[in-house]
Amino acid sequence: MYDLVVVGAGPYGLSIAAHAAAAGLRLRVLGRPMASWRAHMPAGMLLTSEPRSSSLAAPGGRHTLAEYRAAQELTAEPGAAPLSLDTFTAYGRWFGERAVPQIDEVTVTAVRPDGDGFQVETDTGELIATRTVVLALGLRPFAHRPWPLLELPPELASHSSDHHDLSRFAGRDVAVLGAGQSALETAALLAEQGARPCLVTRAGRLRWQAPPPPDGGRLRSPRAPQPGPGTDWPHRVWARAPWAVRRLPSATRVRLARTPGPAGAWWLRDRFESAVPVLPGHRLRAAAPHGDGVRLHLTRTDGRPETVGTDHVVAATGFTLDLGRLLLLHPRVRTGLRTVDGSRAPELGPGFEASWPGLFFAGPLTAPSFGPSMHAVYGTAFTAARLLRGVQRRLGDRRGDRRGALAIPRPARDSAPTAAGGGPAPDAPAGETLH
Known part of the structure; x- marks a missing residue:
């Protein structure tokens, strides 16, 4: 039986797996590295988070984006310059090759309770017994489509997360719904691929973020990472204190979990x-x-x-965090989990453990518990270290001896976690703010 199965191999899954492997846990990692980024974001897209905030998390701050660029002899861009999707996905795969011993590129079809652990089933028919499991699935299961589009066939209507190659729309009329970064950038990329896009939005006018001050501003350390454009000051403050967010009233946490109103990046x-x-x-x-x-x-x-009238409509209408959409999770578990009041996201303990013992979550679904940093890549630093401690505590409990859990260094409770890139860090859309 394994100690931990990590479901998902995006930034969160890879970062958690790197910490678990370094701690010596008996580990399986299931998923295709950076698959959502490689197959479900339009080619040519740029990340809204700054490069300094876009390193995955490994113990000791190793395998950073800066190290990858140096190894590939890539020129480092200015601190505020956007990072390309291609560079980031290549970096994520490079990170996985160095920080995670093995990744099984399979799809998980079911996670079932089994005694005091779980049984994980893959599309190959393999059944894997594990004491604990973490679901690090990203945003794709939660794509939101406006109800008027639900009965249209895929050749007429799609979600922005359905596309990587937009060249298929060259010479065609495409209506894009939305007013956020995903909608604006998808429309711009469609135009650059030879399509004839039109943006349809409920907003009376579009909002654009101002470029960051060249000196980082008086209230911001030049080394301090931030989630990306569009984050107002309350969100920035709480993004740097995810351990404190969990102690807030549920209504406040749910409000913080929502990104500020839709806006476009200054460079777009x-x-x-x-x-x-x-x-x-x-x-x-x-x-x-x-x-x-x-x-x-x-x-x-x-x-x-x-x-x-249009040839196709793309709904760039965001994501709805809802446990009910995780059909791979056994119904008895899925319907029995405690949720954050006012949301359909799981209520999590300090180690990212849900109310079902041994089940952990990572990524955007944890934002109503830990705040806006869970929407961006730099949230991996806090999540990976804190979640691993939660797994170790659970393993110690099940062995009848809490001291049996493997030990890793524990950062001070009330100090900012250290980002993989070296600066103080507090997870994007789009995205990296996760898109």
């Missing part, structure tokens, strides 16, 4: 405004096939109806 504005027409103040009321395309029935803010 010129590309977008020169290429993409916008229909502001339009709400989607209905959608239906029409000829070879789709007809969108919209309502303006003044109540007047409008109809738009």
Whole structure:
């Protein structure tokens, strides 16, 4: 029986696995490294988090993005310059090759309770017994599609996370729904691939973030990482104190878990405004096939109806964190977990353990417990170290001796965790703010 099975091989899964392997746990890691980033984000996309905030977490601060760039002889860009998706996904795979002993590139189909542990089933038919399991699944299971699009076939309607190669839309009309970074960048990339995009948004006007001050600003240390553009000061403060967020009232935690209102990154504005027409103040009321395309029935803010015809519609409408969507989790576990009041996210203990003993979560689904840093890559530093301690405590309990848990260095409880890149750190959309 394994001590820990990590389900997912994105930034969180790889960082947790690196810590567990270094601590000597009997470990299995299941998933395709950086698969969501490689297959479900448009090629050409740039991360909204700064490079200084985009290192995965390994014990001792090893295998950083800076080390990868040096090893690949890549020129380091200025601190505020955006990081390309291709560079980040290549870095993540490089990190996994060095920090994680073995990754089984399989899909997990079921996680079931089994005695005082779990049974994990893969698409190859393998059944894996483990004492503890962590679900580090990222955002893909939680893609939100507006209800008017749900009955349209995939050739007419999709979610922004369905696409990597946007060149298939060259020469076609594409309506993009949304007003956040994902919608704005998807529309810009579509235009650059030869499509004819149009942005449809309920917002009366688009919001753009200002570029960061060249000196980092008076209130920010030049070395301090931040989640990415669009994060206001309350979110920045709480992003640096995830251990403190968990002690707040549930309503406050749920509010902090939501990213601020939709806005675009400063470096995207010129590309977008020169290429993409916008229909502001339009709400989607209905959608239906029409000829070879789709007809969108919209309502303006003044109540007047409008109809738009397009070949395809892309919903860049974000994600809904809902335990009910994790169908791989046995129904008895999924429906029995305590959730954060006002949300459908699991209520977690200080070591990221859910109310079902031995079940741990990592990534965006933990934001209602630990705050906005769980939406970005730099949250891996806090998560990996703290979650591993939770796993070790659980293993010690099940062996009947808490001292039986393997030991790792414990940072001071009320000091900021150290980011893999060396600066004080507090997890993106998009994203890395996770997209």
